[in-house]
Amino acid sequence: MQAIVYPQPNEFRLQDLPVPSPGPDQVLIRVRSTTICATDFKIFAGQFPGTKFPHIPGHEWSGEVVEVGSRVAHVKPGDRVGVEVHVGCGACPPCLNGLYTLCEHYGDVSRGHAHIGFTVPGGMAECCAVPARAVHRLPDPLDFDEGAFTDNIGVALYAVERGGLRAGEGVAVLGPGAFGLLAVQVARALGAGRIVLVGTRQERLRLGRELGADEVVNAAMAADPVAEVKGLFEGKGPQLVVEFAGTEAAAAEAIQMARRGGRVVLAGATAPGRTLQVDLSLIVRGHLDVHGSLANPKAVSARGLELISRGVVKVKPLITHHFPLEAFGRAWEAFRTREGGAYRVMLHPAGT
Ligand SMILES: [Zn+2]
Ligand SMILES: [Zn+2]
Numbered sequence: 001m002q003a004i005v006y007p008q009p010n011e012f013r014l015q016d017l018p019v020p021s022p023g024p025d026q027v028l029i030r031v032r033s034t035t036i037c038a039t040d041f042k043i044f045a046g047q048f049p050g051t052k053f054p055h056i057p058g059h060e061w062s063g064e065v066v067e068v069g070s071r072v073a074h075v076k077p078g079d080r081v082g083v084e085v086h087v088g089c090g091a092c093p094p095c096l097n098g099l100y101t102l103c104e105h106y107g108d109v110s111r112g113h114a115h116i117g118f119t120v121p122g123g124m125a126e127c128c129a130v131p132a133r134a135v136h137r138l139p140d141p142l143d144f145d146e147g148a149f150t151d152n153i154g155v156a157l158y159a160v161e162r163g164g165l166r167a168g169e170g171v172a173v174l175g176p177g178a179f180g181l182l183a184v185q186v187a188r189a190l191g192a193g194r195i196v197l198v199g200t201r202q203e204r205l206r207l208g209r210e211l212g213a214d215e216v217v218n219a220a221m222a223a224d225p226v227a228e229v230k231g232l233f234e235g236k237g238p239q240l241v242v243e244f245a246g247t248e249a250a251a252a253e254a255i256q257m258a259r260r261g262g263r264v265v266l267a268g269a270t271a272p273g274r275t276l277q278v279d280l281s282l283i284v285r286g287h288l289d290v291h292g293s294l295a296n297p298k299a300v301s302a303r304g305l306e307l308i309s310r311g312v313v314k315v316k317p318l319i320t321h322h323f324p325l326e327a328f329g330r331a332w333e334a335f336r337t338r339e340g341g342a343y344r345v346m347l348h349p350a351g352t
Contacts, residue, residue: 009046059117082150154296
């Protein structure tokens, strides 16, 4: 089978490899749709601590089950599935609480942990064997491209739920990338009141408006984006702020614009070394709940897929490019340079 391999950091090649055979608790999947995301740049550059080279990347993908291991019962060959990236050991305290993204045996394959496309081979290959616990059967209306959002939709849904959104509340979403635009739609689906999307790229903000944001604020053009957002909520700010912008400045602004007594979910900046500069009285005297949100535990992806299948969350507008696997280099450049307004660039390792 053909696969994209990073032999060492900052290098890739298309390589012919034997098709993996699934272990007793694994499924072998023929990969139909797999996207490139910004995290792939970190993995490629060797900045992700758990990744060992040579490495097959790919962590946002879907396909059909080809073969199942002897102990696998919940899926069968022919099933169409989407893949959730984090698989915990299943036995440590966080895993037992459903927080398998916080597994205490991260990276330990012998204990059953897998971070697909990060610590174990991923879906930028014609076939990929993964723990059966990672896969969700795709609801019938979903195609493989939509199924490739299995992980992304879980991340967005979890962040909004972590913020405890209640129907009718005002929401600000910072960062109009794929996660931000999914968060806007999830908030709308969960009954949010006014939704304001904040970003710096006009075309992305425009798409956000089409997908459910009532107002947009261009932080690059506004003299004081925090004041502008607060002004859209009677000067008090939204009850919930969800940050997917991934910068220190946006995290600080998220806290500054939240309504007193409100909630802030910081989900964008996941790399170590980022620090927050913020007036602590905003949190303490503002009585804010400030949450960190890491990825998508608690099988939230399965519920997210349901939202996509019902059409209340649309992912197709986020897919801007399609390439075969052998055009990986071109796909990478299209995504890196945001060619033609690239959002999610889709590769099709085993054809469409
Ligand atoms: Zn990703
Ligand atoms: Zn665990």
